[in-house]
Amino acid sequence: MDKQRITIIGIGMGDSGNMTGTGKALLSGAGLVTGAGRMLEACGLQEGSTEERDVIRAYEPEKICRALKNSQKKEAAVLMSGDSGFYSGTKKLLEALENYREEVKEWREVSVYVEPGISSLSYFASRLQIPWDDAAVISLHGRKDNLLSAVKRSRKTFLLTGGQTSEICRELTEGGLGDVMVCAGSRLSYPDEHIVKCPAKDWQAAGIPSGQEDSLTVLFLLNEKPERFLMTGIPEECFVRGQVPMTKSEVRAVIMSKLAVREDDVIYDIGAGTGSVSVELALAAGRGQVFAVECDPEGISLIRQNGEKFGCHNLTAVEGMAPEALTGLPAPDAVFIGGTKGRLDPILDAIPGKNRSVRICISAVTMETVSQAIQCMEKKNMRNMDACQIGVTRLRPVGGLHMLQAQNPIFLLWGDMTV
Structure with missing residues (x-):
């Protein structure tokens, strides 16, 4: 029975310099590496095969499992952006890997490890020099969260925008929260990293330049006057x-x-x-x-x-x-x-x-x-x-x-x- 060790590596914000030392060591020893194109590029890898390593562009759990099944490499690495435990594809991948392990158990012993990375939350908080342990956290990546209620009752709200920064600021302004300070970070850790700070009502005038407001933009919303916001028994x-x-x-x-x-x-x-x-x-x-x-x-x-x-x-x-x-x-x-x-x-x-x-x-x-x-x-x-x-x-x-x-x-x- 052969053995295969799979390590899911959170590479951090995007620049490979933010990857942990352990993550770098695990990556260097992997004979099979899979990940989305941006992850591979950040680590200086191109899709293809050499005698030492196979690199496969894949982010879908099913495609990753298929590559693992077809590989004879004993050490495999799957690259994930940010931190593996923070709104990451790691969750679905771990579920798929359990099914994969069950599928091949008769002829392959599979072990799975997870190496965390630096999340956009901790990275951006350090850039702003603010603590984040008291922040409400919301993701709008394919989700529908109640933004206004969270911001009204929180001094700090961290937001994964899904590329909707302008719409978010418009909603805040129309909801009476135009004075909330918006701290927006785009392309964090990349050479063209861009950070903007302004009230929500002024976003259109001072926002991230056109073309840079993408899905990689994150926000800290700072509300100096949080309300005691009723969620039940509303008058x-x-x-x-x-x-x-x-x-x-x-x-x-x-x-x-x-x-x-x-x-x-x-x-x-x-x-x-x-x-x-x-x-x-x-x-x-x-x-x-x-x-x-x-x-x-x-x-x-x-x-x-x-x-x-x-x-x-x-x-x-x-x-x-x-x-x-x-x-x-x-x-x-x-x-x-x-x-x-x-x-x-x-x-x-x-x-x-x-x-x-x-x-x-x-x-x-x-x-x-x-x-x-x-x-x-x-x-x-x-x-x-x-x-x-x-x-x-x-x-x-x-x-x-x-x-x-x-x-x-x-x-x-x-x-x-x-x-």
Whole structure:
């Protein structure tokens, strides 16, 4: 049985001078080297084969594994940009290498090691001479994160821009954050490294020159006046309102606690109304997706307006009636059902998934709806099933006095359903 040692090497920012000493030693001893073109070029390598070394241009995990399988070299190196653990392709590659190791286990013993590199975050922070341990970190490389909420509540936000610096500064300015200081670094570690500092509102006048604002640009956003930014129980007056009913802030806070939303969850809000619950779900699942399903055209408009107001790029308004409107949506981790038009049972049947647990929370204002919900939940054999009734009483001034005014009570029912 032959042996093959694979080392994933983070080469740092791009200039090979930033590679660690261990990384350089591992690279020099590798008989097979693979990596994207920019990685190979940074290390002074060209695609091709010699007696000592094979160099293959590849960044797709499948192509890298194919090259490893076909190679007889005992030492192999895969080059990755930046740090192997920071928004790196290393994660997917490690998964692919596990499958590769299983595939060849009958005739080859494969060992995998990871050598970290210098990340764009630590490099740029050192250039700016600021600590980064208190920074919020966001990537917009093929992702939809909630930029405004992160910047509003953070003194420092580090951003991988995906080449969207101008759009980011425009969004900050329109969102009332035009005075936030933008520190932009482009082509870091290369000879043409370029750093710009200016308020977001002045970016167009002082930004990175045309042609240099590319996917390698990173930002530090410095906010001297971070806010105490509410992410749940947001007051009703903060939302754009119309004639569509809105869930009260206190009820929303309980809904959020029962759904126990995680950062990367996919969530449905069925019967979303104005989108007040949808917005809070989107803020909590900043790296996930929220689909707000609503049949009222006015409601759809309000959902989009409120999503834009709170900077929720991960919130999608879906116009139509459930369950039909759920067709084609990705499988959810959690579902809030605020309106069913009497179709709760088929809605629960239509939630997509494959032997996975989904957290369900249902609101009801009539006893008939509560009864129907309990029957449906028991029929679906929901686990951890429970319910509560919420009665909110608010203070109201009357002349020179104050009195308590009761709001309409609402029922919440929740449980875990296997779909």
